[in-house]
Amino acid sequence: HDAKIPIVSLIHELPNSYEPEDFQLIEAVSEKIVFPSRFVFDAAHAFERIPESKTTILPQGLLDEGFGTRFNRDQAKQDLAEELGIPIDAKVVLACGTIDLRKGIDHFVRAAQAFFLHHASSVETHFVWLGGGPQHKHTPYHYVAMDLERSQIQDRVHFVGERSNVEPYFMAADAALMMSREDPFPCVVHEAMACGLPMITFASAGGAPEALADGAGIVVPYGDSNAVAQELHRLTIDGEYRDKISKRAKDRVRSVYDFRAYARQVAALLEAAAGVSLDFPTERRQKHAA
Incomplete structure (x- = not known):
C-alpha cells in the first residue's frame, strides 16, 4: 500500500478468524473488499465499520464446471x-x-x-x-x-x-x-x-x-x-x-454460480482499482487463433 499499489482483498472467512488488528489493516489498505456472502459481510460490518463504497458481495462459483456430469x-x-x-x-x-x-x-x-x-x-x-x-x-x-x-x-x-x-x-x-x-x-x-x-x-x-x-x-x-x-x-x-x-x-x-463469470467480475474490480486493462491467457489465445 505504501508503494501506491492498489489492493483488492477477497475475504472468505468470518471476522472472528482474524485478529482484530489484522482485519482493521485489511480495511485500511484495501481499495475494494470482496465478501462471498451477505452473512460474511454483515458479520464483518458489525466487527469493523467499513464504508459501503469499499465493499462488494461476490459469491464464488462452482470450482469445477464439470462436477456432476462425469459419473453415471x-x-x-x-x-x-x-x-x-x-x-x-x-x-x-x-x-x-x-x-x-x-x-x-x-x-x-x-x-x-x-x-x-x-x-x-x-x-x-x-x-x-x-x-x-x-x-x-x-x-x-x-x-x-x-x-x-x-x-x-x-x-x-x-x-x-x-x-x-x-x-x-x-x-x-x-x-x-x-x-x-x-x-x-x-x-x-x-x-x-x-x-x-x-x-x-x-x-x-x-x-x-x-x-x-x-x-x-x-x-x-x-x-x-x-x-x-x-x-x-x-x-x-x-x-x-x-x-x-x-x-x-x-x-x-x-x-x-459460474466460476468463469466470478473470475471476470474479480478481474473487473482489479482493473478498476489499478486503472489498467488486464490481458488474460485465454484472450491471448483467442487473438492468436484469429
Missing part, C-alpha cells in the same frame, strides 16, 4: 453400495467436511438419531460422512462414535474418510446435509447442487442459505435436528418435492 448415477450407487455393504436401493444422506465441531459432526449424528427415532421408514437409509480428521480418544469423533453405538445406529452411519475424488459419492447420494456451526460460503453446497442433491442446512450459520435460495434447497432453524429429520423424511416419501428442489438446485448453480 446408477453406477455410482452400485459402487458405494459395494463399498459400504448396503443394499443398492438404500437411500444415502451425504455430508462432506473435516471431522470437527465447526463442521457440525455432532449435529450430523443428532440428525441421524432423530431420523431413525421419529421417522422409521420402509426405505433403508444410510448417513455417510465424507472427510477426515482426528479420531483418537477425546476428539469429537470419539464421542459421536460413542453416541452412535449407544443409539444402536452405528451400522447406519458411515465415516468413509478422505477421498481424492468426491464426485462419485455426491452422485451416489439422494440428499445432502450442511450441518456446520459456521461456514462462510462452502463449496460443497455448489457441488451438491450440481449433482441435483436436495441439501438441508441451518439458518444463521453462514452463507449456505443464500446459495440455496429460491427453492434450491431447504433451510431449517439453527441446530434443530428434529427439523432436519422431518425434512429428510419428506424427501424420502415425496418424490415430487424432491425432484422440484433437485431441478432448481441444478438450474441455479449453473446460472448463478
